[in-house]
Amino acid sequence: MNDIPARRRSILSLWMTLTSQNPVIVTILALVLGFVVGAFIIIFTTATILDAFRGFFNSWGAPGHALKVTFDNVGAAYRDMFTGSVIDPAGFWHSLTTGKGWDNTLTPISETLTYATPLVIVSIGVGISFQTGLFNIGANGQAVLGGVAGAVIGSMIKLPMFIHLPLTLIAGILGGALAGALPGVLKAYTGAHEVIVTIMENYVIYAFLLYVVLSTPYQQPGQANDIGRTIHASAQLPPLFGVASGLRVSYGIFVAAGVVAFAWWFLERSSLGFDFRVTGASPSAARASGISPRAVIILVFLISGGLAGLAGVVQVASTTHYVDGTFLIGDAGIGFTAITVALLGRNKPIGILWASLLFGALGVGGRAMQAATGIPFDLATVIQSVVVLFVATPVLVKEIFRLRAGRTQALQLGTQGWG
Amino acid sequence: MRLELRGITKRFGSLTANDDISITVEPGQIHSLLGENGAGKSTLMNVLFGLLHPDEGEIIIDGVVTKFADSGEAVRRGIGMVHQHFMLVPVFSVTENVVLGFEPTKSLNRIDYKKATDDIRRVSKEFNLEVDPDAIVENLSVGIQQRVEILKALSHDAELLILDEPTAVLTPQEIDALMAIMRSLAASGKSILFITHKLKEVRAIADVITVIRHGKVVGTADPTASESDLASLMVGREVELTVQKDAYAPGESVFEIRDLVVRDDRGLVVVNGVSLDVYAGEILALAGVQGNGQTELVEAIAGMRPVESGTITMNGRDITNESPRKILDAGLGHIPEDRQRDGLVLTMSLADNLVLNTPRRPPFANHGTRNLGVVASHAEQLVKDFDIRATSVKEPASSLSGGNQQKVIVARELSRNIDFLVASQPTRGLDVGSIEYVHRQIVNHRNRGNGSLVVSSELDEVYALGDRIAVMYAGKISGIVDPSTSREDIGLLMAGTTAGTSSE
Structure with missing residues (x-):
């Protein structure tokens, strides 16, 4: 390549990178494929498009018409998804020129961040456990217990905010860590499989949640339903732009940012994180080089559970302000979504941050799309699933886009945990 | 069987694992393929055994150009391979292991154990490979397990045996026994390709030695060549086979x-x-x-x-x-x-x-x-x-x-x-x-x-x-x-x- 000018060469190497199979490119292409698959689902489930295709051969203008209807509908769906989760350019322009209506313009991105905030935190906890080769499937229960612990501390005692809020958050971390300690200790000392224990533990914690929200000290006074007391303002993470603005995004995003920074330092720079990664990559080499598997297993579950608990309490302190009998259990459950997010983010803190934002945007945008076009919200879930499916099978992406063999890095599922 | 590999080239991406390799094995000959790890011996054997397909070159058996679609075809054409890591089912008997995949059957697809056992007795007698056909493989010593592998190849009428680093797991006595078997096989007209990096064994048993380095044939040698000559041919420089030590002066x-x-x-x-x-x-x-x-x-x-x-x-x-x-x-x-x-x-x-x-x-x-x-x-x-x-x-x-x-x-x-x-x-x-x-x-x-x-x-x-x-x-x-x-x-x-x- 010596006779190629430097500028050409750098473009060439960029092109080589873009067309080779590296993790970032594969993830981006998986995203593209996710939307392509989503488009086909829209086509096959929208009556107007199908009607247009039914007359495909009827007249010379029909094919063009069918394609136009397709692009209109699919385009509208994805446009609504975008404007509902990130920003509406028209509204943005209006606010910019008139100086009014900023709250409405910022609502989509605020909702996306609100959704993503606890998701980042819990997903990083799950990602750390995956990097260590342990499968923490109990993040949902741990988050619930953290939320409950925080809600009790936040509502049952009264303190000035500078003590009350930290105390509430710490209570959440401890609640999650306690829930994590159980499978950790059982695995370390008896070899009980963490997947089984954590899955079962979820149900125990859900039952405990119901018990707490239906029992006297914490149940909302005067309520017969499964609703707990609302936490005091001194224990809340306030909205970033004040209560009056109506934007729900809260100071919780700083907690999430702190967790991302901590996790990056922990995994990439700390000695303990190094031990974790060695254990995850090769348990036998870890043992031979003096790392205690027991200590690592217990610590991983404490940290992973603690982060899940923090996510739960952040959800309470910033968004729901109380827990009820279905807290964090609805839909798939945040702790289960976190498994997919961690996989999509390749268990790396920065990757998980992006993946959480993507999932947040798809979730929020999906609802906006449903409201505007009538296409079911579930399309967003389908896109999420297809993206993860393709990320997990880089070979497929490579074949579809004819990528050069490059840094073939199949997704590290940390499958030692299944052994 | 007279086997000729002519100009075999196999590339993996930018790596050329085999570069224009030509060797000939005559009937009844023990041909040693000597080379360091990564020299391309295993790749060549996988090409020969139909597990890989060469990019260039041809395999010629008894004068006929041959292509193997898979290893099953190589087996049918009389090539047997004894892998370095045995491919035996530990809980099966010797008979069951030998017939695995090629079971003789009676009516209703039942395995004909009697025929299988008789076949094994006959083959083991013919080549002096003493094995009890009813023994369970996991109870046998490593040397005997290897015999079962050889028996397996022979019972599929192999005319050419590939032995891939066969001595790595054996005691000196077992190595001697293996060499005796190899000699008797060669005497009965079988060809043997013996892959190794152990110089002593090569000199002890081979009729012809081909040395491979970086995927190329770098030379052939007689078994009479000295160990240090073979080593330097194999490595490409002078090699000290025994490191000099200071005088032995043990302390406490x-x-x-x-x-x-x-x-x-x-x-x-x-x-x-x-x-x-x-x-x-x-x-x-x-x-x-x-x-x-x-x-x-x-x-x-x-x-x-x-x-x-x-x-x-x-x-x-x-x-x-x-x-x-x-x-x-x-x-x-x-x-x-x-x-x-x-x-x-x-x-x-x-x-x-x-x-x-x-x-x-x-x-x-x-x-x-x-x-x-x-x-x-x-x-x-x-x-x-x-x-x-x-x-x-x-x-x-x-x-x-x-x-x-x-x-x-x-x-x-x-x-x-x-x-x-x-x-x-x-x-x-x-x-x-x-x-x-x-x-x-x-x-x-x-x-x-x-x-x-x-x-x-x-x-x-x-x-x-x-x-x-x-x-x-x-x-x-x-x-x-x-x-x-x-x-x-x-x-x-x-x-x-x-x-x-x-x-x-």
């Missing part, structure tokens, strides 16, 4: 094992009352066929396996049942037997692997934060000092060749300021050049006045390194002898004095 005892009892994963006692002393400035070589408790002994020393009774003392300090970290910190260097499993984290970088057991010590870390700059410069230094061939210290350990992977472990352990070194099979699977290098490092450690325990099932290595030689059999030390003892005598000790009956 630095490492003592007393009445050690250790169980394996199944709970069986596999180290049964072992006592050993190692003195300063000496290498105690522990010989023995694999599976006689050496692995578990080393694991117990390194703190990776609980000691049932007995004591291990290093420099006067009792390290019995201490944690691996305490033992490593007390000054034990450990070169584990399975380098890819216990010695390295293959997905992690060279630099990380070079601090694998010292990541939290200054200067590599301060207050729990790793100092990646120091880790990197430390790695650069060791790569230079220990001649590790790598393009960057950031590349993952998996991208290194076996020899360089072992150099990483040796560099890590010997640069760690250790008092005592335990090395288990330190050169297994390495090429001649890397063996020379690793041996020199271990000898340097000894010459500085330190003690070492080197466990090896290779007698060449035991002789090259040992100042004294201990032999282990069935969990016990069957003898401690001087290096002037003959191979035959050590072979007898390795077999517990009754040859050919080594237990699992």
Whole structure:
């Protein structure tokens, strides 16, 4: 390549990178494929498009018409998804020129961040456990217990905010860590499989949640339903732009940012994180080089559970302000979504941050799309699933886009945990 | 069968594993393919056996150009392969293993065991391969299991046998027996392709020797060629087969094992009352066929396996049942037997692997934060000092060749300021050049006045390194002898004095 000018060469190497199979490119292409698959689902489930295709051969203008209807509908769906989760350019322009209506313009991105905030935190906890080769499937229960612990501390005692809020958050971390300690200790000392224990533990914690929200000290006074007391303002993470603005995004995003920074330092720079990664990559080499598997297993579950608990309490302190009998259990459950997010983010803190934002945007945008076009919200879930499916099978992406063999890095599922 | 490989070329991406290789094997000939690891021997054999398809060149059998779609077709055309790692089902009988995949059947698809057994008896008688057809494979010694593999190939009417590193797992006596079998097979007209990197065996048995280096045929030699000539042909430079040692001047005892009892994963006692002393400035070589408790002994020393009774003392300090970290910190260097499993984290970088057991010590870390700059410069230094061939210290350990992977472990352990070194099979699977290098490092450690325990099932290595030689059999030390003892005598000790009956 010596006779190629430097500028050409750098473009060439960029092109080589873009067309080779590296993790970032594969993830981006998986995203593209996710939307392509989503488009086909829209086509096959929208009556107007199908009607247009039914007359495909009827007249010379029909094919063009069918394609136009397709692009209109699919385009509208994805446009609504975008404007509902990130920003509406028209509204943005209006606010910019008139100086009014900023709250409405910022609502989509605020909702996306609100959704993503606890998701980042819990997903990083799950990602750390995956990097260590342990499968923490109990993040949902741990988050619930953290939320409950925080809600009790936040509502049952009264303190000035500078003590009350930290105390509430710490209570959440401890609640999650306690829930994590159980499978950790059982695995370390008896070899009980963490997947089984954590899955079962979820149900125990859900039952405990119901018990707490239906029992006297914490149940909302005067309520017969499964609703707990609302936490005091001194224990809340306030909205970033004040209560009056109506934007729900809260100071919780700083907690999430702190967790991302901590996790990056922990995994990439700390000695303990190094031990974790060695254990995850090769348990036998870890043992031979003096790392205690027991200590690592217990610590991983404490940290992973603690982060899940923090996510739960952040959800309470910033968004729901109380827990009820279905807290964090609805839909798939945040702790289960976190498994997919961690996989999509390749268990790396920065990757998980992006993946959480993507999932947040798809979730929020999906609802906006449903409201505007009538296409079911579930399309967003389908896109999420297809993206993860393709990320997990880089070979497929490579074949579809004819990528050069490059840094073939199949997704590290940390499958030692299944052994 | 007359086999000719003509101009075989096989590329994997930018790597040319086989470059225009031509060899001819005459009927009744034992043709040795000699080369270092990574020279392309296995690729060539996989091409020949139909597992890979050559990019260029042709396979000619008895004058006819042949193409194999898969290994089944190669088998049908009379090519048999005995893999380095046996492909036997341990819980099946010899008969069942031999007929596996080609079962003779009676009506209703029932296996005709009688015919199968009779066939095996006939073939084993014809070629002097004594095996009980009804024995269960897992109860047989490794040497006999290999016989079953050969029998399997012959029962499919193989005219050409490929033996891939067949002696790696055998005792000297079993090797002799194998060679006798090979000779009788050749005498009956079978052709044999014998793949190895062991010079002694090549000279003992081959009719023709072809040496391969970097995927190319670099020469052919007569069995009369000297070992050092063969070695330099194979490596491409002069090689010192036995590293020079300073005069043996043992100091005081630095490492003592007393009445050690250790169980394996199944709970069986596999180290049964072992006592050993190692003195300063000496290498105690522990010989023995694999599976006689050496692995578990080393694991117990390194703190990776609980000691049932007995004591291990290093420099006067009792390290019995201490944690691996305490033992490593007390000054034990450990070169584990399975380098890819216990010695390295293959997905992690060279630099990380070079601090694998010292990541939290200054200067590599301060207050729990790793100092990646120091880790990197430390790695650069060791790569230079220990001649590790790598393009960057950031590349993952998996991208290194076996020899360089072992150099990483040796560099890590010997640069760690250790008092005592335990090395288990330190050169297994390495090429001649890397063996020379690793041996020199271990000898340097000894010459500085330190003690070492080197466990090896290779007698060449035991002789090259040992100042004294201990032999282990069935969990016990069957003898401690001087290096002037003959191979035959050590072979007898390795077999517990009754040859050919080594237990699992």
